[in-house]
């Protein structure tokens with residue numbers, strides 16, 4: 001099943017997979033989620049650290065990929081990618097020191113397998129929704145036995161950011177409001193369900209909640225504003 005979905009992604013091409021870009025606004029997100037990056041090292045595929053719930057959720061959604069309603073997002077890397085160069089040229093006028101760039105890693109993929117952020121995202125084009133299944137490892141502890149709020153915020157930002165980027169292209173987080181309602185047990189699988197609520201010019205309003213795998217517990221809720229970056233306008 002895994003192999004068939006991977007093959008499907010390759011056939012479908014760009015990172016939005018089967019999803020159609022909005023008319024006249026394809027956005028560069030396509031390149032970043034490109035199937036070219038699908039490989040044996042794809043961190044969005046199950047590994048031995050994934051618990052039963054995370055595997056089950058992954059399998060359920062890979063099945064949903066088969067009719068094209070959902071798209072599995074392969075993991076991506078900032079390392080030596082065209083998108084990194086685009087981003088630095090666009091935003092930093094190429095000023096980012098090369099030394100730092102060559103060592104750079106995507107924060108959420110920088111821990112060894114099982115120790116930090118284990119996650120996979122799926123995207124639904126028709127509903128403008130991105131869903132992330134996330135299991136926080138032992139290096140993400142805050143209160144004993146529970147996930148650090150910063151780690152939860154990071155995954156929320158990544159999921160909401162992905163939603164916004166798919167909608168309009170390169171964005172940055174301008175505002176992130178989070179309500180922590182219940183602590184999340186370390187090592188448990190949670191569901192981050194996000195949607196684009198509104199787009200006003202360059203402003204993209206996105207929201208999400210974080211629930212337990214059985215959906216019975218709402219752990220966290222968040223709303224956020226992302227701003228589509230303006231080509232040629234340096235932020236530094």
Ligand SMILES: CCCCCCCC/C=C\CCCCCCCC(=O)SCCNC(=O)CCNC(=O)[C@H](O)C(C)(C)COP(=O)(O)OP(=O)(O)OC[C@H]1O[C@@H](n2cnc3c(N)ncnc32)[C@H](O)[C@@H]1OP(=O)(O)O
Pocket residue numbers: 032076083084087157158159161162165170171172173174175201202203225227228229230235
């Ligand atoms: C991240 C890019 C990755 C690239 C490629 C990778 C591929 C991987 C694929 C996928 C990954 C996705 C996952 C990533 C997730 C992580 C994202 C982060 O962690 S981002 C780091 C934290 N955020 C910052 O450091 C921003 C710092 N702030 C800024 O740089 C600027 O303030 C910025 C860009 C947000 C806006 O600056 P302006 O100069 O472009 O725009 P102005 O003119 O100030 O605002 C435009 C409109 O927005 C409103 N606005 C701006 N900030 C606001 C705010 N905080 N609250 C309310 N309104 C705000 C303004 O009032 C204005 O509104 P009016 O058009 O006049 O109606």
